[in-house]
Amino acid sequence: MKRFLTILLAIFMTISLVACGNANKSQTAIANGTYKGEGNGKGGKISVEVTIKDDTITDVKVLEQKETPGYETAMDTLKENILSKNSLEVDIVAGCTLTSKGYLEAITAALKAAGATPDMLKKNQGKDADVTKKEVSKTHDIVIIGAGGAGLSAAIEAKQAGADVIVLEKMPMAGGNTLISGAEYAAPNNWIQKKEGIKDSPDQFAKDTIKGGDNENDPELVKVVAENALAGAEWLRDEVGVVWQDDLMFFGGHSVKRSLIPAGANGKEIIRKQVAKAESLNIPILYNTTAMSLITDSNGKVIGVEAEGEDTKYTFNTNKAVIIASGGFGSNIEMRVKYNPAMDKKVLSTNTVGSTGDGIVMGEKIGAELVGMEHIQTYPVCDPLTGTLLYFGDARMYGHTIMVNKEGRRFVEELERRDVISMAIKEQTDSVCYQLLDQKGLEASKLEEQHGAEMEYLYKNKLLVKANTIEEAAAFFDIDAKEFKATLDRYNGYVKDGKDKEFNKRSMPSTIDTAPFYILKAAPAVHHTMGGLKINTKAEVINKDGKVIEGLYAAGEVTGGVHGTNRLGSNALADITVFGRIAGQNAAK
Structure with missing residues (x-):
């Protein structure tokens, strides 16, 4: 009997352990x-x-x-x-x-x-979304709205002039559109031009800019950019630590090759070095912090900024000034349509989602004059799926490409103004273009070296093809191969003769004849808004009565007047650096 009870107890314990093990197993759906x-x-x-x-x-x-x-x-x-x-x-x-x-x-x-x-996964509620935001009041000499290229230039200059500076950035990172741009910089009389024997001058640069803006630019603002562009590029190089490549790009609308290229051929080099410089100067940058409104006194002087962070409402009081450098409104469809009905939701955008015109709205609410708001530029070579600017399109500025339509024919000079090329593309079948270059063009443009990740994306999404023959490449996009081949033969003949008889292309460094061949499919997208707050040559914001709004400065794409109806490629970096520095220097006085 005793032995029987012992066996029975053992069996019971075994069953219990198995049951317990199964229970433990059932409690965990995923193995640790x-x-x-x-x-x-x-x-x-x-x-x-x-x-x-x-x-x-x-x-x-x-x-x-x-x-x-x-x-x-x-x-x-x-x-x-x-x-x-x-x-x-x-x-x-x-x-x-x-x-x-x-x-x-x-x-x-x-x-x-x-x-x-x-x-x-085991669900839980996470953070309480209804937590009341704490309220914080601070005082600084200068508050800068926006941590893009203009805002950071202003911050560095103001700090070095002895001012107590803080930067507010609504996005989770610095950079704005500068970060995602090619960041080429138009600088007349630069050191590479001199090495290559290219004759240039600030006056010639100003004339190109005004012609490119259809003579609707503010000539005084253009003069300031033209005369200070080179100094700005040298300041970025010598003071901020930006590395410029040892070659230039030839952008559409410019009469000579004058555009400097940052290391890596994108805005990472500019922003990374500016942020590092700001950190070395102990300039605080508050990310995820949105400026909501400007604070003015009874006389209309700007004396601060109301802002909101993730869990905080801020009141920033200023001893000296506020600088608005919050960018344009390329991602604000409602605002785009208000000023230019053609730029509706059907037109994609290269801009960051932060480009919603906040600074323009804040300035207008306290009486700032707006200029050129209807002038919205599209960039011709963008992702047809997302609107993202494609660095692969930079090969065009090296002169190593031709652009054709579905029928295999060229339809515009590849180095024309951005707006001209964009509108020409919109008139083609499916409103897209196809950009061709060969292996030596790819290597000369350093595309694989500098933009390999983008190329992988383009291959994956069937927007880029690599093929051993023109016919094979054309077939991938269903381009008329016979006409395409004839177009290419004519173009190569123009290169050998030194004269483009169809479109007078201003730079044709080599024939396109070395396999493999690459074709990119692209479409235009909103890229730059030329309109914004009216400023004077000191970067002071002007009101509707033509008077300076005391305590308020602005720089970069948030302003209007510099570019007229159309911005020439690589002029933005010169603009934001020159007027960013001027705003910082003058606000600190």
């Missing part, structure tokens, strides 16, 4: 552990390592990423929200759509490696 996954962001592969415990993501480590400097902060924001909610059902970070999607894709892949799906 660390799992790896990959996704595709704007800069290519994003690799992460996800730690899971008790159906909860406890950590996410980024093992590899090549996102634009500043954009990686989107992954920090997403991580915080994912850990808070223990869910992948989080909002993408504004302005960082591709980075956000790639990061979430990588985490989803890590869950798949764990044999799980996102809906198997």
Whole structure:
């Protein structure tokens, strides 16, 4: 009997242990552990390592990423929200759509490696969205709205002039449109021109700019940019640490090749060095902080800024001035249509989502005069799917490409003004163009070296083809191959003769005849808004009565008057640097 009871007890304990084990197993849908996954962001592969415990993501480590400097902060924001909610059902970070999607894709892949799906995570509510924001009041000499190229130039100059400066940036990273641009810089009489024997002058630059703006520019503002552009480029090089490449680009509308190229051929070099300089000067930059309104006294002088952060309402009082450098309104469809009905939602934009005209609206509310608001420029070579500016299109400025339509024919000079090329493209079949270059053009343009991640994206989305013959490349996009080949033969003949008999192309450095061949499919998108706050040559904002608004300065795309009806390529960097520096220097006085 005793032996029987012992056996019975053993059986009972075994059953209990099995039951307990099954119960423990049922409590955890995902096996605890660390799992790896990959996704595709704007800069290519994003690799992460996800730690899971008790159906909860406890950590996410980024093992590899090549996102634009500043954009990686989107992954920090997403991580915080994912850990808070223990869910992948989080909002993408504004302005960082591709980075956000790639990061979430990588985490989803890590869950798949764990044999799980996102809906198997244990849900919780995360942060309380209704928490009352705390109110903070601060005083600085100067408050700068916007941490793009103009705002950072102003901040550095003002700080070095002895002012106490703070910068407000509504996005989670610095840079604005400067960061995602090619950031080429038009500078007459620059050191590379002298080396290459190119004759140029500020006067010639000013004439090109005014002609390019259809004579609707403010000539005094243009003169200031022309006479100070070279000094601005040298300041970026010598004071800020920007590295310029040892070659130039020839942009449409310019009479000579004068545009400097930053290392890497994009705005990362400019913004990264400006942010580093600002940090070395202990200039605070408040990210995710949106300026809401300007504060004025009884006499109309600007004495501060009301702003909002994620959990804080700020009142920033100023001892000296406010500088608005918040950019244009290219991503504000309602505002675009208000001033130019043709620029509706059907037209995509190259701009960051932060380009919504906030500074223009704030300035107008206190009486600032607006100029040229109807002048909205499109960029000709953009992603037909997203509107993103394509660096691959820069090959055009080296002169190594031709642009054709679906019928295989050229239809515009490839080095014409941006607006002229854009409107010409819109008249073609499907409102797209096809840009051809060969292997030696690819190498001369340094596209694979500098923009390899973008090329991978273009291949993946069937917007770029590489082929051993013209016929094969044309077939990929269903271009009339016979006509295309005839067009190319004529063009190569023009190169050999030194004269483009069809469109008088101003730069034809080489024939297009070395396989493999590359064809890019592209379309125009809104790129720059020429209108904005009226300023004088001191960067002071002018009101509707033609008088200076005391305590208020502005620089960059938020202003109007410099570019007239149309901005020539590479003039923006000269504009934002010159007037950013002027605004900072004068505000600090």
